[in-house]
Amino acid sequence: MTDTIFDFNGSKNAGWSQPLPLTENSSSHIPESLRRNRLPDWPRASEPELVRHYTKLSQKNFGIDTGFYPLGSCTMKHNPRLNEKIVQNPGIDRIHPLQPEDQVQGLLAIYYEMQEMLAICSGMDAVTLQPVAGAQGEFTAIRCIQEYHRERGDNHRDKVIVPDSAHGTNPASASMCGYQIIEIPSAHDGRIDLDALRSAVGEDTAAMMITNPSTLGVFEPEIAEAAEIVHSAGGQMYYDGANFNAILGKTDPGRMGFDAVHYNLHKTFSQPHGGGGPGSGPIGVKDHLSKFLPTPLVGRKELPHGDIGTVGDGFWYHWDSPASSIGKVQQWNGNAGAVVRAWAFYRRYGRDLEKMSEHAVLNANYLRFRIMNPNPDLNIHVMPIEGCPAEVVKHEFTLSMSPLKDATGVTGKDVAKRLLDFGYMAPTLYFPQIVPECLMFEPTETESKEVLDKFAEDFHAILAEDPDIVLNAPHTTPVGRVDEVWAARNLILRYPKDEPSS
Amino acid sequence: MTDTIFDFNGSKNAGWSQPLPLTENSSSHIPESLRRNRLPDWPRASEPELVRHYTKLSQKNFGIDTGFYPLGSCTMKHNPRLNEKIVQNPGIDRIHPLQPEDQVQGLLAIYYEMQEMLAICSGMDAVTLQPVAGAQGEFTAIRCIQEYHRERGDNHRDKVIVPDSAHGTNPASASMCGYQIIEIPSAHDGRIDLDALRSAVGEDTAAMMITNPSTLGVFEPEIAEAAEIVHSAGGQMYYDGANFNAILGKTDPGRMGFDAVHYNLHKTFSQPHGGGGPGSGPIGVKDHLSKFLPTPLVGRKELPHGDIGTVGDGFWYHWDSPASSIGKVQQWNGNAGAVVRAWAFYRRYGRDLEKMSEHAVLNANYLRFRIMNPNPDLNIHVMPIEGCPAEVVKHEFTLSMSPLKDATGVTGKDVAKRLLDFGYMAPTLYFPQIVPECLMFEPTETESKEVLDKFAEDFHAILAEDPDIVLNAPHTTPVGRVDEVWAARNLILRYPKDEPSS
Amino acid sequence: MDQLPNLGREQEMLDIMGVSSMKDLFEDIPVEIRSEGTLPLPPPQTEEEILRDAERLLGANVNLDSRPSFISAGLARNFVPSMVPMIATRGEFLTSYTPYQPEVSQGMLQAMWEFQTMISELVGLPISNVSMYDASTSAAEAITCAVRVKSKKVEMPNTVYVSELVPPHRMSVIENYTQGVGIEIRKIPHDEDGFLDLNLAAEASGSCAIYVEQPNAFGILDEGLLRLREVVGDKTAIIVGADVTSLGIVEPPGNWGADIVVGEGQPFGIGPTAGGPIYGIFACKKDFLRLMPGRIVGQSIDTEGKTAYTLTLSTREQHIRRHRATSNICSNETLIALMGAMHMALLGPVGLETLSTRILSSTRMTIDELSSVEGLELAFPKSPVFREFAVKVPGKASEALSHIFELGVIGGFDLGEWWPDRGSWILIGCDERTSESDISLLKKSLTSWVEESS
Amino acid sequence: MDQLPNLGREQEMLDIMGVSSMKDLFEDIPVEIRSEGTLPLPPPQTEEEILRDAERLLGANVNLDSRPSFISAGLARNFVPSMVPMIATRGEFLTSYTPYQPEVSQGMLQAMWEFQTMISELVGLPISNVSMYDASTSAAEAITCAVRVKSKKVEMPNTVYVSELVPPHRMSVIENYTQGVGIEIRKIPHDEDGFLDLNLAAEASGSCAIYVEQPNAFGILDEGLLRLREVVGDKTAIIVGADVTSLGIVEPPGNWGADIVVGEGQPFGIGPTAGGPIYGIFACKKDFLRLMPGRIVGQSIDTEGKTAYTLTLSTREQHIRRHRATSNICSNETLIALMGAMHMALLGPVGLETLSTRILSSTRMTIDELSSVEGLELAFPKSPVFREFAVKVPGKASEALSHIFELGVIGGFDLGEWWPDRGSWILIGCDERTSESDISLLKKSLTSWVEESS
Numbered sequence A, B: 001m002t003d004t005i006f007d008f009n010g011s012k013n014a015g016w017s018q019p020l021p022l023t024e025n026s027s028s029h030i031p032e033s034l035r036r037n038r039l040p041d042w043p044r045a046s047e048p049e050l051v052r053h054y055t056k057l058s059q060k061n062f063g064i065d066t067g068f069y070p071l072g073s074c075t076m077k078h079n080p081r082l083n084e085k086i087v088q089n090p091g092i093d094r095i096h097p098l099q100p101e102d103q104v105q106g107l108l109a110i111y112y113e114m115q116e117m118l119a120i121c122s123g124m125d126a127v128t129l130q131p132v133a134g135a136q137g138e139f140t141a142i143r144c145i146q147e148y149h150r151e152r153g154d155n156h157r158d159k160v161i162v163p164d165s166a167h168g169t170n171p172a173s174a175s176m177c178g179y180q181i182i183e184i185p186s187a188h189d190g191r192i193d194l195d196a197l198r199s200a201v202g203e204d205t206a207a208m209m210i211t212n213p214s215t216l217g218v219f220e221p222e223i224a225e226a227a228e229i230v231h232s233a234g235g236q237m238y239y240d241g242a243n244f245n246a247i248l249g250k251t252d253p254g255r256m257g258f259d260a261v262h263y264n265l266h267k268t269f270s271q272p273h274g275g276g277g278p279g280s281g282p283i284g285v286k287d288h289l290s291k292f293l294p295t296p297l298v299g300r301k302e303l304p305h306g307d308i309g310t311v312g313d314g315f316w317y318h319w320d321s322p323a324s325s326i327g328k329v330q331q332w333n334g335n336a337g338a339v340v341r342a343w344a345f346y347r348r349y350g351r352d353l354e355k356m357s358e359h360a361v362l363n364a365n366y367l368r369f370r371i372m373n374p375n376p377d378l379n380i381h382v383m384p385i386e387g388c389p390a391e392v393v394k395h396e397f398t399l400s401m402s403p404l405k406d407a408t409g410v411t412g413k414d415v416a417k418r419l420l421d422f423g424y425m426a427p428t429l430y431f432p433q434i435v436p437e438c439l440m441f442e443p444t445e446t447e448s449k450e451v452l453d454k455f456a457e458d459f460h461a462i463l464a465e466d467p468d469i470v471l472n473a474p475h476t477t478p479v480g481r482v483d484e485v486w487a488a489r490n491l492i493l494r495y496p497k498d499e500p501s502s
Numbered sequence C, D: 001m002d003q004l005p006n007l008g009r010e011q012e013m014l015d016i017m018g019v020s021s022m023k024d025l026f027e028d029i030p031v032e033i034r035s036e037g038t039l040p041l042p043p044p045q046t047e048e049e050i051l052r053d054a055e056r057l058l059g060a061n062v063n064l065d066s067r068p069s070f071i072s073a074g075l076a077r078n079f080v081p082s083m084v085p086m087i088a089t090r091g092e093f094l095t096s097y098t099p100y101q102p103e104v105s106q107g108m109l110q111a112m113w114e115f116q117t118m119i120s121e122l123v124g125l126p127i128s129n130v131s132m133y134d135a136s137t138s139a140a141e142a143i144t145c146a147v148r149v150k151s152k153k154v155e156m157p158n159t160v161y162v163s164e165l166v167p168p169h170r171m172s173v174i175e176n177y178t179q180g181v182g183i184e185i186r187k188i189p190h191d192e193d194g195f196l197d198l199n200l201a202a203e204a205s206g207s208c209a210i211y212v213e214q215p216n217a218f219g220i221l222d223e224g225l226l227r228l229r230e231v232v233g234d235k236t237a238i239i240v241g242a243d244v245t246s247l248g249i250v251e252p253p254g255n256w257g258a259d260i261v262v263g264e265g266q267p268f269g270i271g272p273t274a275g276g277p278i279y280g281i282f283a284c285k286k287d288f289l290r291l292m293p294g295r296i297v298g299q300s301i302d303t304e305g306k307t308a309y310t311l312t313l314s315t316r317e318q319h320i321r322r323h324r325a326t327s328n329i330c331s332n333e334t335l336i337a338l339m340g341a342m343h344m345a346l347l348g349p350v351g352l353e354t355l356s357t358r359i360l361s362s363t364r365m366t367i368d369e370l371s372s373v374e375g376l377e378l379a380f381p382k383s384p385v386f387r388e389f390a391v392k393v394p395g396k397a398s399e400a401l402s403h404i405f406e407l408g409v410i411g412g413f414d415l416g417e418w419w420p421d422r423g424s425w426i427l428i429g430c431d432e433r434t435s436e437s438d439i440s441l442l443k444k445s446l447t448s449w450v451e452e453s454s
């Protein structure tokens, strides 16, 4: 019906009803030259129209709630509704980050608990909750490492090593700190190539950034050796925690030899991803890096009389500034709302977070097994090959669709689009780039066996299908395959005119 | 994927996690013979599975939020989200109806305000908010009328008169009180037939039940005469308030001569209809009936010192019992949540409720005009005829699709089904029964001109369409036309067995 | 005004219609009955202002979660999982109405069909409708339904026996619903342990129906009811009002002969909400199906044979059968029943059992604690109870309750309000959320009252 | 555990795979680095328990709505229409991620394209991205973006001038984002009225960019900025940090020469939320498009020529361009931007104007009231302000604030925390919800402090 929100054509005065201003003619206090003459061409709509508009838009959007979302690396697990309920509390929604400590003891207590919990789970010594996304966590940690080297007079270290399988944010974050990126190739099985690493490290190595399980979903057994190599060259080891979901309670980056790590609360700890965010990317560091952390952190003091009031259970929570803090990476104290959600999620598992990882890994291995072992009666053109020939995977795995492409011309992207027709979100496509025609699957722990069985079955059906159907997929989605090249050529980035109206 | 909720097959122990019972072995306090041996076969599911299940079900459901819902008589207007927010307040959600007055002053204040407002708008003297639906309001009012006659020794009055155009609940409600129903035919234009009424009334007339505007959406100009006729026979006049949306601030049942009226808070006052309810059906009565109202009502007393506290603004609110109350029609105090929502809705309009009615009527007349005046270039098979040839309608109107049926075999029902394909809810079908092949349209005040224009256009498109397409509609809905006869023959009323498992 | 999309565009629309003014649209209302001037009401408010007033007013109510609370008496202070209201109020559910067009209402229809199944499983009867207004109207309509089904077949047509312990408010609803259609209600007494007097209940044999509650108004679980079928014989319908949350540990009435089971659905799905909207459950045997009240969803097929759901047996309902309908119910409590379905599905069989056990357990602990308070006396010390129990205090219950409220405890319900001769009885309700500290505060505060008043 | 559908079914799944135990799935972790035993954390909790703890903890925070509150300093105590969070948290939005598959993400994509348009209209620039993390990172990335675009074309590459009144926390973010890539930041002073010193600003001519704020940290609207383009010449990018809610009455920076406008989007769509999640706005002229950070949605067509939306210009982003990306931003603040879009759409042009006027109005009234308090002194009595203003108190701001907090008022922000030499300055923030009674309580409490402390 209405195509865009700008098709709502209420009267000149349409808009949100508000109480009257406290005084009249306040605008006389603004110099005339500074006054706006023409209001923005925003829609003139009523609540009924907008509720329907956005409801209808939502109907054209896929979420975990509407179907299986095996988007690898992104950990699209169920978002418990309790967490959404909790953040409606005015004790978080209506809190200003600059309120004095005594007004926000409850929030600080949650922050403190989260700092502690994340440190414990990762084997780190100190945690900040300030970074608001994984990428910002990376940036923050690399900044801390940068100051660490600087403080030691190690000013010549200007390179950061990343495997070629790393997520794009790793090199981008390091590069924003001014580092040169050394990309090292992976071994043929997608694992770290220690020889390549040995020849890459040197006196100019500031840090290495790596995730484990790797972006291929496979645990890197030689991680301790890698850390050893980097450390002995004087570099620092940075753990990209996007894959943390796989290993809680089983191992931790501290044991693996890392000095710093980020967590994606929107992955491991279920903060909803909301069409791209918000996220939250706390970082944990070992002692030697802790004084560089962004300011402030939450500390606590035991109160003289242990029994004083209920909130702090005998503690006084306060903001602390690390001695040589890099300062701020976000203006406030990070995405507090995401932290509170993650706290609620964590509380639901407590020490059983390990079970979460076990089930994430169980589901990934099960799905992989199901996909790789189709019913022999099916007429499958050709099977994909594993991105990594490991016996077990962790919480995700990759498949190369190259054989299919060679045999029928159907690419990984075509298969991905065809999956949409079956009511699934497509797996991550063409990442990591080292696996040709890569599809990356991460079922997460919150999918049932039945969903995984059905997905494997549907996947097989696609592999057995007339390639033409797959090549032209999707067929049943709100729009057909979208022309991305057209978009980039025409660059229609707003409605309808090219220039704002005022 | 999963067909029904019973396809979730979690482990034996799957289910909602709860804190442990306070004591062990409490079941030993229940005689063994009374203990349940086999638990119900409820689904064994996790939150992730259920969120998705119900989200997917919702995707197969049409609401005002998803499209135009011109279901006549039901007043499917926008449901403001503020109202939903307000009822999440623990001051309503977590209140017990038996709490003493001093614990619920705020709620009683809202009740009082609503009683007053409804009395004012309808020209009645007293209002109870206890009935939980329009039909229950009818029943309650007829009960009051019954006691009124009884108290006067008028025990022979055993008949209630309803026009043949009345809603089914009118005769059903009166009949539940033990009354015989006298159905009087409407005049040829659908209006009340005063002669028929005159010959129907008599010493046995307990009441007449009627709505105005009539179920044809047309104002009954002779309503005062009708009231006169009934009153002079000693009967009482009951106003079915389902069509109250049309007349606020323009006239009221008090002026028209009614003694009792119900309001549908879920129609006029925007309580969402939720797939069939909840509703709320307060009634208002004139003084002579007020002492029979259900118990309790809310009263208030001015406090000795006017300035005592903020809630009551100087008043003390209390529950009162009418002198000859019929007692209770619902165990508590009605649908308090619906009353609070309706209060929030009312507050948004205040004395401008009249604007609401104006726009409801404007929209209905506009839509009627648009539908009855198609673009002459269109190849419309045949136009519908008006259910009532009135110059203006009120908030709704009826069309007879008989000409179409005669010309092409396409029935009102077929057109209704075809409208679903265009993304609309169908108008009310075959009600009132006095209009052959009746479609009844009520756009409400919350639809924009653009929506009405488009609807008329699409309606014309259907009238011009190949009848086969319409006869086999709908074509794009989650399921095709559903076989209602099959359902009634096979009576599969639960899953999957016929008998409960225990 | 942010609710009227056509505000300020009236003239444009009138012009298209060829109508000159808004006034013309109301010319059909005779002058004599037209309202004059503006409604004598306050001016409109904005969302901000309404919300502020709402928070002020509702915030002034004492909510049950704000302190230890022991008031139950037919409604439950429950815990509703966060998912339930969030998903049930999705616009597709919230803003829909009766699924007259099944093709675009499969979501609600299927959910209600699943609801029927869960209720059927819960109470042990094959048929369930999709909700009545509440427990009281459900009981009332069960009685009229039983009379419709049985009157022609029994010795005592139009006669129904009802336990004398049905709470008076519920009884009043039953009376309103039955008085006009000539149904005679006869009361059956209970013995001093609160059990139904089975000897006198035998008199119901030959009547249309007997209505009893399990647990009853004092929370008592009555083992004798297991013999009720034997006592009243095969022809008289047994209608049982049940506490749905007891059915995780208590034998469902369907298993001991109930023909119809009714009750308050509220504990599954929604808070007590000051008494509504809540929903009643109604389940029955097949023989009652065609004369039962309310809405029923059936499985069916569409034109292509695909499974589909639809309302069925609508010929019982008022919009078809008019004054011969089995009930006048039209708008009902579907949305709340949907919340109930979600809650039941989340619980699962084991969750239900846990829930029942928790309630029983806290009831027992509360009894044990109060038993040790000198001056308090259990009204029915020997009878097994669930959720509620009556306690006699040395003085007026109302005064005891005011006293302990001052000490921060909502201590139960003054039974004198229902039965004046029980003015020293408090009905204490426990639930899954009752904590040890709640119980000890109740005990402490009651003790202090007993001490002060003695 | 109600979150793991396969709990208790592990063996069944392992059997199918031919794996004997869960342990086997973790055999690939070398023994030396395996964790021993259970995580040293408390046991799992149920939803009931977590909610209880959350309410206890969060309930202990003093929320801004619980009393008169005058703290702003870059975030707004706003009023968000009820519709916004309810519709924005529909699962289809809430539980989706980056719309990599546009075919099933048209909803979010279109909403974001509409968001871009509204921001573009708001600030008067043709291009908008779909949100940065917050105002501070948006400012920081605007600076690095401007340097990328301008460095090769200006006399002072890698040099950016920044107003000295940028709040220190924001400045710190800017420093972190710019320090490593060799950008030199030079400060421009303000005069005693709080206006940018335009003579010294002229030095920025020839640099890559100048970053100023309107209103600035003291709420001051600086008319001189209208001449900034003239002062710095054509080659230097003008970056303006704006209060989005001022733009209903204040001329948008795009109209007086800004190349990039950044700011805090929070006032549209979400409460202050203890500082996050919020979102930053970022809008620019065409020349910056290909080197700007963040996500952009473009209109396109599908295979049948139907209008469709998709992410575009992704080659700027890290997942394609890796270390040469224009930013490392990946997960961002889309959902909050969606809330912003809804809020802006609800307001409409006239609603925006009203909102701005209300804020201005309450600011003025607060100033007027406090001006009459003996002992208080406006820091910039002559300068026009919006939303905030600085007031000097006779003593320590922190003590004044503690005092009035005891009297029930959150009185503003102690500017000594940002600038130690302004330890007697309070930054008082007003907003659309400030009421006359709030103002009079503020006045009363400040007066009482002045009196007591003098």
Ligand SMILES: Cc1ncc(COP(=O)(O)O)c(C=O)c1O
Binding pocket: A073, A074, A133, A134, A135, A136, A167, A169, A170, A211, A215, A240, A242, A243, A264, A279, A280, A281, D329, D330, D331, D332
């Ligand atoms: C492996 C990996 N590293 C880093 C990131 C960046 O995290 P964020 O999106 O939270 O910035 C991601 C996110 O997709 C990732 O998958």
Ligand SMILES: Cc1ncc(COP(=O)(O)O)c(C=O)c1O
Binding pocket: B073, B074, B133, B134, B135, B136, B167, B169, B170, B211, B215, B240, B242, B243, B264, B279, B280, B281, C329, C330, C331, C332
């Ligand atoms: C004209 C009319 N009267 C009465 C009713 C009954 O109201 P309720 O559904 O609230 O019981 C309706 C409802 O549809 C109606 O349209």
